[in-house]
Amino acid sequence: MKIKFFFPILLFSFSLISTSCVSVQVKENTISTAPSEVKKPKNIILLIGDGMGLSQVSTAIYYKDGKPNFERFHTIGLSKTSSASDLITDSAAGATVFSTGEKTYNGAIAVNMDTIPLPTIVEQLSKRGLATGIIATSSLQHATPASFYAHVKSRSLYEDITTFAPNSGVNFFAGGGLKFFNNRKDGKDLLAEMKAKGYDIITDKLPNTPSENNEIILLADDGMPKMSEGRGDFLPNATKLALEKLSKNEKGFFLMVEGSQIDWGGHNNDADYLIQELLDFDKTLGVALDFAKQNGETLVIVTADHETGGYTLSSDGNDYNKIKPSFSTPGHSGTMVPVFAEGPGASFFNGIFESTEIYHKMMTLFGK
Template sequence: MKYYSCLLAIVFSIVLIEALAQEYSNAYGKVIEYKNEQPYETVFVQPVKNNKVKNVILMIGDGMGLTQVSTAWVANHGRLNIDNFTHVGLSRTTAANRLITDSGASGTAMATGQKANYHSIGVDVDGNPLASITDLAIAKNLSTGIVVTCGITDATPATFCANNEDREMEEDIALNYLTCGVDFIFGGGRNQFIHRQDNRNLMDEMKNMGYQVESFWDKVSSIQKGKVFALLEDGQLPLYPERGDVFKDACMKAISILDQNKNGFFALLEGSRIDDCGHWNDIPKLMNEMIDFDQTIGKVLEWAEDDGNTLVVVLADHETGGLTLLDGDISDGLIKISYSTGGHSGILVPVYAYGPKSEMFDGMYENTEVFERIVKILKLK
């Protein structure tokens, strides 16, 4: 009887393992096809010969690893605006206490120059607050801006404006925006400012501090100068193309207002929802987000070429989904891909630089070097 019980247990275990393996294969080993039949036109910009930097624009594709860029390149029939970048480096993304990072730790590293613990925002490994690039830029009388497609209390934008040991403490993070001093703030996340447990209306408080507070793009688009605080959604902005061109337009609006400062500016522009699509393993939605981000890059590059004094840096905080490009056809935008995870991976991510001093982003380095090199270029220390 004991023999048959053991045999039955072994058979059951084998069946269970095979079922789990099949489930894993269905989730992550499956080959997914996608075809983009309507490629968009890309821009061409000349390298900038000037060696003086007045402005820095940091563009983060959240979750955008090299495979996301490669896949988008094939899907858009062999061309991207990213192709214009003259210098490319590689960044390691590890957190202080984990190999695989989250956006809180990686954002903190880029915003402050120090490795941080998983899930922390703008603090060191002991929980002490750190000064960010925006803090240092404001101290040097530069203008600053943040434009994102997520809620502004989400991890990446928060690392440039807040200090908290836990990225989940979004109501506390929202309070930090009252004192961060950033001139142009755009994204989603109204709930953390108006539907709060303490019943405070932080939107009204921001208005009392001199910000032009808006909830609709048509109102934001008419603003020509001054401090702007615009949250268009209670949560994140909708995915592209549902949200239309609002990310592109908000980025260019921010640049036009920040550029009025003769001392220069620093701007963070994040394609936040690339990461969400990677977590979902949803390649059509991912390609839409990559399209919007790359088209925004094209507009920014054209502006930077005309300006001549602006350094543009494009990178990711980490890769999401373990995306693999298996096959495809450049001529018709066909891609065949698979995912290996619903989380983040630990691979290096590309860093693209265009404009004066762009050669400083060549090589392989820790993500903390993004902070160090921008600070050195803008002479913020």
């Protein structure tokens, strides 16, 4: 009886082990072959809602008249945002991971922990002949946009950051920051240098059609006005203009668009400010998604460098039919932030991952 009882157990155990081995092997093979199986995009649009956590995204659901564009995405992941120096990142280190794939110290603009410049996605793609663009509702020297074209040890060195613009290879700039070009402490006229490098310079209003040359659009001395101050449709319209221009490049393009002032509303603990900026950003997502749907070769990624304000959509006391936006800090928080993706390669952005992976996933899809 003992022998008869022993052999069925042995056979059953062997069956389990064999099945387990096959299961692991299939899983490993699926992972290893996934990149070649995924359709790769020709173009990538990266939209960064600075300071935008899940509660900020939820704002679009409750405060937008109509369906938010956030709901058009079918792939959603979560990004861990700590920097190399701090559990809670700032925007400079937070954007540097998107532009270079490396975590660094708070305040760093596309340099590593030893302040050595790191090659950015914009620089690498420009060398390969792809078109590139940078748009922000801040100044172009602010931490996030700067991290895509400059290399300095401190985000506060606005004039130093600006010196990188003429030789950046970026085909389309739009945002604020005019004074750092033409009203500098060192007396240099960087607008003249931009012009000498072949840029068309626009400082009055957003044009209706793009130039055939590289162009830089500077519509404010520093940051752009708030939505409440009459900024209007600058962000969605600048995005439309950039897409019309960059999509003419047969090799493809990379465009970074930042809703900068979602973060500023969070720092101010000003819910009305934050909500207006978030809804403007959601409208801009619609422009990107509409283009991608028609184009068929464009991946749209939406994420944040970090969350700002510890923002929540809490009930107003015991009234569960009334939302009362609230904040827990005037600074940043360490919460994970969402990553939305739609288009060829979107499946790469499922799951929970380090913020650096966004760069690496983009570069993999671009064929490195």
